[in-house]
Amino acid sequence: MTKRSKTEPAAQTSDKRLTRREFFTQGAAAGVGVVALGGAGVASAGEPLPTTESIEWDYEADVVIAGGGCAGLTAAIRARDLGASVLVVDQNFDLGGRMLHSGSFLSLGGGDAIQQRDMRGDSDPEGFITVPPVEAPEELDDNVELLFTDMTDWSIVDPKAQSPYRYNEREQNRAWAENCPPTREFLMQNYVRFSRISGTHGGGGMSRARAPFCFFKLGDVTDIRAGTITAEDAGVADPERTSALAPVKMQDASEVVGPNAVMNGVALARPLEFSAREKGVQFMLARHFDELVREQPSAGRILGIKAHYSPRMNPNSGERLESYWQNGNIDERRDVVHIRARKAVILASGGHAGNPQVRSMFYPAMREPAFPTSGFALQGPHGQDASALMAGLKVGANLSGMQQNLSYSTTFHIATRLGTRDAYTDMFPGHPTFPFRGSTGLNVGNAGFEELIAVNQVGKRFFNEVRFPLRPGLSAYPGGPGQAVPNAGVEHKPLDWRNCRREWIRESYNYDHGLDAALAMNEGSTPPNYYSGPLWAIFDEDAVERTGWELRFPYVNEDNGYFFTADTIGDLARKIYQGHPFQRVPLSYLEDTVTTWNSYVEGGEDPEFERHLEAPMNPVARPPFYALSIMVIWHDSYGGLRVNGRHQVIDMMGAPIPGLYAGGEAVGGINKHGLGKGHVHGFIAGTNAAAEAAV
């Protein structure tokens, strides 16, 4: 049997029309629009950096931003508020980046406006919030000094024995702490509504509660200004559909807002996008940021960027995907354009979690391309591809915090959602990127792993399944022993050597290395990369009857290569080999593995992994038999370009690169998970970029 390659990228032919349309200028303030210039930039990717004299600029703006996610959109609005013309390029067809399908748990603090509101027990201006504060006033009593202390606390060691705060860049984190309160105000001024604060996100400090969610109120119309959204747009009207507005179903926010409120990143990303478009920020979507243009290769000012056309086509219809809103879009379809920045370029095009070659510097086993970054269907093949990192290095930028990928305990983890390549979120049909994943997946939870056996690419078990998906706790308020901090809540003592006393760490260590066993080399690993290969959950019809798992579309899809069913285990192995795009070798051991496992069940003992000590074991015996993919997810990334407190990119000699700023996952030096990092970075970078003198 010949195994055919199944990984040919779908053709994404550029639209060959070279028409340059007038860009949309609705809402732009007079005199500060993006300017389209004559000439066609024709440099090709991979060529040496062009000399600045040879470049024919196609567009120019005061501030040019690579990336329209949490850092990029915030920077764009901020710079626009300060009078700059702003052009944002984004590789995807729509804005929002990861933020759009995030949970919106936005941890800032330092005494920000929401902490103060909840301390007073006030509601929001519209009165949407009807529940009392979740946190007591003393848990919200915060200030910049305490926040900065938390962000650089050397004494915190997490349950994986990593130190999440110790290695943070001090100047950058000082600026971050100081700008948290004004960033919170800024977001609120741009239609973002915050729920009650409930704890703090990982990397956001151990001393105080600092994180609310972003919400909408369900209503008859979707009105960003009014803060309402229809059930259809929120993806809650139909249990098996999401919407073009909200790729991931919005979640119930009754505990932190009140009845009929929903929350997630849609209530953050869409308001910011709406506001940016309203204020005249312009966008060139389907445009991948490739390179920076500097006066000299490693000297002088950053003059602009080079970007290539990166449309996404519906894999079924072949039609180009279009953004949810269109106003402010520049419809530019040439292969390559050069865009001049009169004041500055801001790099906000994300991190490197989607680039297996880059992320492998932290964990060589994660060079395995079978495991994408979370949300890959939404973000597309260029999402989180290290574009900022690579471009920065080309012009002499320094790096920071590169080891911190290992300091956030859930950066890469096993997903409990099975049967889809995009295993982090639960996107349903309704969003235009659903076809790229083909199935929603089945979230079986940690408990679901006792119903199956997990095997590697050759069909061998490799770990105790019930421990396999468990994740260590995060270092975040309210902490306590579960997060490996001796004292919980406001009793926590920052900078206390007892937090990392050797005896305490021994006691609090709580990490199972199932992920590492999953990534281990096996009989199917071959040089030079020694990929560990895909992982499979194998179970039988009895498991389906026990659990009620719904093995049907859209949860699973027999045509997307991540779910298989067969009459026998041997047939199942053959189907997986034939049908999964990353199954490079036959699952030669699967039949023997199942036979051996069933003998363990009969004997009541798992001599290989001692599973019998922790959970019941179930035979895999009753046909038909099933296989669901198990995914290792590299979630977000840490480490990136080094920036100073103004978010200027710093070169190898310690000097700022003139005209170049960066934020979000593009930068290193702050082991802060999620949105709180990116928004504040964008706020700082947007502020300072707009203040640059135009050249």
Added chain:
Amino acid sequence: MAAQAQERQSACIVSIQVNPEGVGPRAEELEASLGEIDADVEEETEAEDSDPTEIDAGGAVSLVVTVVCSPARDLRGLAVVIRDQHGSAVGETGIVEFDGEINTTSELVVRAPLRAGEYDWLAVLPAHKADGVDYEEASTPFSIIVRAHATSVVVWDVPTAIVAGEMFRFKLGVKCSSDCPSTGWTFAVNDERGEEIAAGAFGNEPWRGTVALYYAEVEARAPTEEGLFDWTASAPGTGSDIPHEQRKVRFGVRAVRQPDCLIAIEAVDKASQLPIKGAKVVVHPYRTFTDDRGHAEVRVPKGAYRIFVSGADHVPYRAETEVLADKSIRAELLFDRAPTDADLWS
């Protein structure tokens, strides 16, 4: 498998793709459905197998022939003949595509021989004349290995604990690699000493949810001694002209003492104290589920047991206990809340 022809002083080279029918299109559909996908696995999956293609006896073989001439020539309208080991034509397929260099035939599906073995066949482009030029016959040999159909034997629904010497029932199925209907095929069950203790024929319908797993319900008597015994099941007789490999499968039969104690389980959610219905109760080797009230009963012989109550989205409850008389256990299970997107994805 790709076989390259030896050029016989003609200007054309014939090559052929041989696959079991149905292999190719599946892969192409997958490409289309996935759309964007990382390309860098390509290099590792593209290597082609140079061994002869293996086909089930009597199975469908998909053949696609390509012809390249020098100088390039459009051969559409001509046909390629497939000849078997005796030189007899087994099929013919027309050239339907020409891309400026390569001529490609439509797919020809033929049946493999019924006897197992290696067969040397030939794809022949007959001599022809085009534009005043004579072209000699061009051909390429290729081999197919015809194998006996593999069979799989599956045993399920064997009770996990059977009182020694008592009758019990289980299911036994057989599946052919080419989905041959297995109705009437015979089976045999042998005990730990190798003695046949049950035999019969498979039924008329595949087991529910399967394509071609034909099954029978078997009744047998458990060993009279306590213990875990290795039994085997096989499907020795097919009654088919097509050769089938025989397969034997081992399964365990556990004979136990007569139970004399009752363990009454009550499963509740630790936080709400509400009963958990459908929770799995495992007191190895005994198994059951809780009812709507969260109750379950397990009858066991006196002894030491590890009790698990689990499932239904809860962290397993575990207790080690010595059972010397009837006893009741209240199992309080922690709800296993999976992390939400909001927990982590912010």
